[in-house]
Amino acid sequence: PTETYFAAVDLGASSGRVMVGTVAPGALSLQEVHRFPNRPVRIGGTLHWDILALYQGVLDGLRAAAEAARAANTRLTSVGIDSWAVDYGLLGADGALLGNPVHYRDTRTDGAAEQVAAVLPPEDLYAATGLQHLPFNTIYQLTAAQGSSALAAAHRLLLIPDLISYWLTGEAGTELTNASTTQLIDPRTRDWSRAVAAVADTLGIDLSLFPPLRHPGDPAGELRPEILSATGLEGPVPVTAVGSHDTASAVVGVPATTPDFAYIATGTWSLAGLELNAPVLTEASRRANFTNELGVDGTVRYLRNIMGLWMLQECLRTWESEGSPQDLRTLLDEAARAAPLRSVVDAGAPEFIAPDRMPDRIAEACRRTGRPVPRTPAETTRCVLDSLALAHRRAIEDAQRLSGRTVRTVHIVGGGAHNALLCRLTADACGLPVVAGPAEAAALGNVLVQARTAGVVTGDLPELRALLHSTQPLRQYEPSGDQAAWSRAAALVEGGRAEGQEE
Ligand code: LFR
Secondary structure, eight states: OOOEEEEEEEEOSSEEEEEEEEEETTEEEEEEEEEEEOOOEEETTEEEOOHHHHHHHHHHHHHHHHHHHHHTTOOEEEEEEEEOSSOEEEEOTTSOBOSOOBOTTSGGGTTHHHHHHHHSOHHHHHHHHOOOOOTTOHHHHHHHHTTOHHHHHOSEEEEHHHHHHHHHHSOOOEEHHHHTTTTOEETTTTEEOHHHHHHHHHHTOOGGGSOOEEOTTSEEEEOOHHHHHHHTOOSOOEEEOOOOBHHHHHHHTOOOSSSOEEEEEESSSEEEEEEESSOOOOHHHHHTTOEEEEOGGGOEEEEEEEOTTHHHHHHHHHHHHTTOOOOHHHHHHHHHHSOTTSSOOOTTOGGGSSOSOHHHHHHHHHHHTTOOOOOSHHHHHHHHHHHHHHHHHHHHHHHHHHHTOOOOEEEEEEGGGGOHHHHHHHHHHHTSOEEEOOTTHHHHHHHHHHHHHTTSSOSOHHHHHHHHHHHSOOEEEOOOSOHHHHHHHHHHHHHHHHHSOOO
């Protein structure tokens, strides 16, 4: 057949999936062959990832991918793996996993930022790594893990996609886009930061635990014989390094047709910003809490983390546990009719990172800032979506100001592209047209990098994006509504932030 088949493993904070991407000249399609829940487990007061369940989900997915390829009389050309960032597993001298990876939302990092700041001031850390301050950056996790028996026994540290890749192939590497979220990488050299390395000993961080860096498009081994027999795949099947940070793959998956775009990768998080050729490491950028994560093909993902649909997911979970489960569709319909911009909170605030009691915490934030407290689930939902739209607007404004670039189109990719209300409110808040889709941008970006490595597609990011634009269903939202009302609401959130916590 003229079609080539690729498997994309995409692990998100609430579910994992294995997709089969089919690529032919001028054609690109994606089929979900397996989706499985990602259910973190709290044990002994610590929140963990159930990494073995995720691994099993990957194997089941690869088996389904093998069937899909067989049904089309072909084989998989390669496999690519991406997941959320910053978290890692530790391996002992014999290669055994030393405990379940700790979830980035766990509170073990409380206080770690102060410890790091005492050794490397925040200004210097930002100048060296360009990473926005998030309490869970790997540098803080490693600082917090100091003295733990697992870290003491560790011979190797693998970021989540690298860990899955290692189990599938037996080969270890540290993929660069994801490594850039550790806060141990210099975005100018795209290598380990010398400034951080100089203080690593003092912080108890052993950089030699990381296997050598590899880049999107690099070979990452071949599926081991026992994986082939467990999944029914016909070997050899290479694993190709992709943008293994899901957001890096999602940015590849933005179907932009011009360079003057901003993107918002929506899902558990909203990652809103620009694609740049060089990092912005100014003090203004640090104060605005903008990050310079590394992207595919030498790019920089200049963006801010915004709470995203996590706030709504957590509300739904709370309502359900309180015995009043809500139907999301009905809730969104009601929220669309609810009074606009009545209650707004700062959807960039770290106070919303931790799980549990989300409706109460939103109500508390409204109360604290003198906003009307949402009374119903629909009003809370409207508050979350208005607040996200405002945070999107602020991120895109700040990104332009700090980078000197101008944005004419906003692309919403990821799960939130299905949320028509969120897309419409974002267009209104930004006063810019929004192009929504594809929802599976991360898997598509993953597939495209594999396909280019295999020689099935050619070109730089604009060519890959042109293929997305011509093959994926997209929806356009034109801005409407009352710009002045959005500006007033933005000023209110801004005021609340000035009085409240620093970002
Ligand atoms: C999105 C994401 C974000 C990262 C967060 C934590 O899935 O990868 O980019 O900041 O999860 O890892």
